[in-house]
Amino acid sequence: MKRKNEMVSITxxxxxxxxxxxxxxxxxxxxxVQRDWIVALVEEGILDPAGPxxxxxxxxxxxxxxVSVVLRLERDLDVxxxxxxxxxxxxxxxxxLRQRLGS
Amino acid sequence: MDxxxxxxxxxxxxxxxxxxxxxxxxxxxxxxxxxxxxxxxxATRFKEVNEANExxxxxxxxKAYDRLGSNWQSGQEFRPPPDWGTASDFGxxxxxxxxxxxxDFFETLxxxxxxxxxxxxxxxxxxxxxxxxxxVIGIEDAYHGTTQTLTLQKPQAxxxxxxxxxxxxxxxxxxxxxxxxxxxxLASQGAPxxxxxxxxxxxxxxxxxxxxxxxxxxxxxxxxxxxxxxxAVLGAKVNIPTPDGMVTLTIPPDSKxxxxxxLKGRGLPSKDKGDLYAVLNIALPPAKTxxxxxxxxxxxxxxxxxxxxxxxx
Numbered sequence: 001m002k003r004k005n006e007m008v009s010i011t012x013x014x015x016x017x018x019x020x021x022x023x024x025x026x027x028x029x030x031x032x033v034q035r036d037w038i039v040a041l042v043e044e045g046i047l048d049p050a051g052p053x054x055x056x057x058x059x060x061x062x063x064x065x066x067v068s069v070v071l072r073l074e075r076d077l078d079v080x081x082x083x084x085x086x087x088x089x090x091x092x093x094x095x096x097l098r099q100r101l102g103s
Numbered sequence: 104m105d106x107x108x109x110x111x112x113x114x115x116x117x118x119x120x121x122x123x124x125x126x127x128x129x130x131x132x133x134x135x136x137x138x139x140x141x142x143x144x145x146a147t148r149f150k151e152v153n154e155a156n157e158x159x160x161x162x163x164x165x166k167a168y169d170r171l172g173s174n175w176q177s178g179q180e181f182r183p184p185p186d187w188g189t190a191s192d193f194g195x196x197x198x199x200x201x202x203x204x205x206x207d208f209f210e211t212l213x214x215x216x217x218x219x220x221x222x223x224x225x226x227x228x229x230x231x232x233x234x235x236x237x238x239v240i241g242i243e244d245a246y247h248g249t250t251q252t253l254t255l256q257k258p259q260a261x262x263x264x265x266x267x268x269x270x271x272x273x274x275x276x277x278x279x280x281x282x283x284x285x286x287x288x289l290a291s292q293g294a295p296x297x298x299x300x301x302x303x304x305x306x307x308x309x310x311x312x313x314x315x316x317x318x319x320x321x322x323x324x325x326x327x328x329x330x331x332x333x334x335a336v337l338g339a340k341v342n343i344p345t346p347d348g349m350v351t352l353t354i355p356p357d358s359k360x361x362x363x364x365x366l367k368g369r370g371l372p373s374k375d376k377g378d379l380y381a382v383l384n385i386a387l388p389p390a391k392t393x394x395x396x397x398x399x400x401x402x403x404x405x406x407x408x409x410x411x412x413x414x415x416x
Binding site: 018061068076 | 132136137138250273274275276283286288304305307319374
């Protein structure tokens with residue numbers, strides 16, 4: 001987009017809870033992780049894909065965010081999957097309470 | 104470059120045991136982890152803590168660091184002693200915990216050999232790290248959409264393979280209808296990938312600036328609406344502000360303190376449109392003049408009203 005002499009480039013993103021449709025293969029590729037590891041996240045309840053079977057799973061943008069947090073918690077704090085699930089739940093709870101407090 | 108006091112950063116004594124250092128590190132890493140801490144300087148503190156640990160957890164690096172002596176002050180201008188060995192003396196690799204580049208101080212003393220972090224369950228990859236940032240907007244911005252300018256710190260590899268943080272400006276479109284706490288994924292705006300691999304993504308968390316009279320819950324907006332006792336009892340039409348402009352609200356007769364009146368579709372314009380709730384707050388009219396006092400006295404005499412009936416008194 002060019003306006004006068006100034007280049008203005010505006011980056012547009014996707015609101016992640018409105019983004020849908022990543023397959024298991026695509027999710028694995030995006031994070032360079034193995035299929036079994038993602039399946040474990042689903043079994044732990046960390047990810048909640050739409051679709052009945054792994055080959056038909058559809059992951060949301062929210063799932064990508066969660067994968068990214070779990071990877072960091074594992075790497076930086078040695079948190080295991082059930083620990084990461086607890087952390088994610090508590091973070092969500094804190095976020096809700098913060099919003100209610102308006103802070 | 105500035106001297107870094109790694110003992111101070113981990114809040115341990117200079118003669119701390121390796122176990123004490125490990126405990127101090129783990130405690131601070133949890134405290135300042137950017138996914139957990141909401142402190143605005145969490146990412147910076149986390150990086151410092153990791154850098155300090157990288158040196159102090161390794162007896163060889165720690166010994167070399169101790170040789171610099173204890174007379175240095177944090178932030179003091181520092182030059183390495185002439186007899187300082189080369190970085191390769193310290194061998195091994197380190198990982199910055201995804202916190203981006205370590206300081207110039209660290210790079211000069213121990214730098215170079217590095218390798219991306221690989222978490223468990225993760226195959227080797229050179230895709231750039233995902234990054235996160237926060238943007239704070241006003242409630243009105245969510246009604247109309249806005250463009251926000253972010254200033255990001257991005258790691259960038261120099262010609263010698265050393266990584267430096269560089270500032271980057273990014274103009275980001277915030278769509279109409281965004282709700283607080285939602286995240287926007289900006290593809291490929293995270294840390295650059297290594298080699299030909301793609302960059303990571305940037306996750307932008309949207310927060311709302313506190314508003315003097317609106318509160319947001321999900322897509323709904325709440326506003327406390329003061330009303331006079333006679334407006335609540337007899338009913339009234341009052342003007343109330345909304346982020347979209349003034350609207351007239353009908354207060355039905357016999358309204359109670361705390362009743363919520365809904366203005367459908369006047370909340371945040373998300374995909375599922377939110378509503379605006381006016382929460383009635385009955386204001387007490389002061390009685391300053393004799394006439395006003397007489398009105399209260401008349402009410403006291405003529406009204407059968409016990410505000411404490413529910414207390415059983």
